[in-house]
């Protein structure tokens with residue numbers, strides 16, 4: 001029998017007053033894959049992630065992790081969510097914040113060493129260790145927070161725009177790192193607006209528009225679905241979403 005998806009989202013809905021931010025989000029994230037939520041501004045990507053993380057109460061739908069229905073307040077134990085645009089503990093140094101996170105979330109010593117040898121190097125955080133979080137540039141802060149998200153020992157990590165603010169070289173290094181992370185069996189669900197980055201890092205994409213997950217699949221499967229084999233992913237998105 002096939003094992004259950006690491007994350008199974010069914011008919012997720014969320015409304016803010018008159019705005020239906022999420023009308024129907026249905027998709028899976030399997031063990032060992034990067035799944036990208038792709039969509040234009042206001043499509044509902046961040047709202048989906050916040051509902052999944054249990055930070056926002058959804059109005060409907062179900063969320064299963066490894067086959068178990070998980071209430072919002074139980075999600076923290078099962079996954080880690082990195083929002084976009086946050087600057088936690090602005091007066092603390094990067095080193096202090098990373099140590100704090102590893103202690104608070106109980107990262108085992110061997111996982112900490114593996115993280116220091118790989119994620120910390122790929123995201124070049126050593127050079128920032130003594131800097132105050134509040135004084136980092138946007139891209140530096142993003143690198144530190146992505147590193148923090150990967151330091152937390154959760155098999156499922158959700159990140160809102162993890163490459164936003166990273167330059168070309170850093171984006172490439174982060175993409176290669178994400179591929180190594182999922183090769184180790186963890187799963188990543190990330191929102192991304194740059195199609196090129198999405199195609200390079202994701203195993204599968206979920207195309208979101210107007211609060212609806214319109215299509216889900218590998219880039220090539222989505223091309224086939226759109227009748228655009230070999231086509232540009234932007235055209236595929238416009239055809240399907």
Ligand SMILES: Nc1ncnc2c1ncn2[C@@H]1O[C@H](COP(=O)(O)OP(=O)(O)OP(=O)(O)O)[C@@H](O)[C@H]1O
Nearest residue numbers: 016019021039040041042043044045046047048193
């Ligand atoms: N707290 C809120 N109160 C009211 N409306 C909200 C709130 N948060 C989001 N929305 C609305 O819900 C819709 C979806 O927003 P969301 O931030 O999820 O989109 P997004 O796909 O992440 O967009 P972007 O790519 O611009 O970050 C938008 O119309 C937005 O204005």
